[in-house]
Amino acid sequence: MQRISNSKKAALIRRVLRILMWLDNLYYKSVSRLAIAAEGGIHPKHRLTKYHQFFVDNVSTTDAILDIGCGDGFLTYDLAKKVRHITAIDINKDNIEFARRNYNRENIKYLYGDATRFNFKERYDAIILSNMLEHIDKRIDFLSKIRKLADTFLIRVPQLNRDWLTYYKIELGVEYRLDPTHKIEYTMASLSQELKQAGMSIKRASIQFGEIWAVAGRLK
Numbered sequence: 001m002q003r004i005s006n007s008k009k010a011a012l013i014r015r016v017l018r019i020l021m022w023l024d025n026l027y028y029k030s031v032s033r034l035a036i037a038a039e040g041g042i043h044p045k046h047r048l049t050k051y052h053q054f055f056v057d058n059v060s061t062t063d064a065i066l067d068i069g070c071g072d073g074f075l076t077y078d079l080a081k082k083v084r085h086i087t088a089i090d091i092n093k094d095n096i097e098f099a100r101r102n103y104n105r106e107n108i109k110y111l112y113g114d115a116t117r118f119n120f121k122e123r124y125d126a127i128i129l130s131n132m133l134e135h136i137d138k139r140i141d142f143l144s145k146i147r148k149l150a151d152t153f154l155i156r157v158p159q160l161n162r163d164w165l166t167y168y169k170i171e172l173g174v175e176y177r178l179d180p181t182h183k184i185e186y187t188m189a190s191l192s193q194e195l196k197q198a199g200m201s202i203k204r205a206s207i208q209f210g211e212i213w214a215v216a217g218r219l220k
Contacts, residue, residue: 014172021174024165028178042074049209052078055128055154058215059083063125066149068115069132073099073108079128080105087124089115116142126152131211133157134182143198153200153216160185162210186212 036043046052052075059065063083070076070088072095080086089111090096096112104110111118116136127150134157136142146153158178160166166185169176177185184190192202195216205214 017168018172018174021165021169021172025175045209046074051130051156051208051211051213054156054208054213055079055130056082058152058154059126064122065126065128066120066124066146067128067130068146069130069135070099070110070128071095073103073110075128075130076108076110077103077105080108083107085109087111087122089113089118091115116145120146120149122149124150126150126154128154130154130156131158134179134184134186137183139184139194140197143195143200147199147218151218155191155212155214155216157191157212157214158182158185159187159207159210159212160190161187188212 032043038044039047055075056078059079059082061082061084065079065083065086067076067079067086067088070090071092073088076086076088076099085107087109088099090099091112091114093112096110100110116138127146133139133143133155166176188202188205188207191205191212191214195201196219199219200216201219203215203217205212207213
């Protein structure tokens with residue numbers, strides 16, 4: 001019986017690895033969908049990671065806030081319990097309609113629109129960017145635009161170097177992003193560089209649950 005050469009054996013193993021990595025991605029998405037269903041429509045990450053608290057802790061009771069990419073309004077609603085006023089915008093009309101029905105308060109103004117094109121006419125004390133920056137193509141242009149609207153920016157983005165497996169998937173040509181709609185997933189260095197190009201800088205940041213949570217401000 002002819003032995004398989006080392007190169008052919010390695011190629012076969014890599015093929016098996018690609019299949020397992022594909023299954024790993026499928027597993028991750030399936031668990032997320034089922035978890036949302038089990039929790040009555042809300043992803044358990046809201047409860048378990050307590051990321052809402054990061055945003056709430058970094059705003060004041062007198063603040064007027066802009067929440068860009070507000071989704072279904074769950075975070076917006078929690079912020080509205082503390083701040084003076086919050087304007088929330090999302091590109092998905094269904095999200096805005098859901099938010100207006102389920103997460104509305106007198107001090108919330110929900111807008112349906114594309115924040116990259118929307119003509120914001122007001123200034124705010126802080127802008128919320130919670131898992132939305134990674135969905136934008138021309139991020140420097142977008143950040144440069146909103147830089148004029150506030151002094152403080154509260155940012156939450158997925159971390160690229162969250163796990164060695166992410167880089168191994170890249171090497172083997174397997175989908176590595178947590179969401180295929182992501183244009184980028186960040187390292188602290190790449191986030192800092194993008195912000196710098198837009199005239200902003202990170203004041204403080206931490207790594208939480210494979211994400212970067214950052215407080216940024218305008219460069220003088």
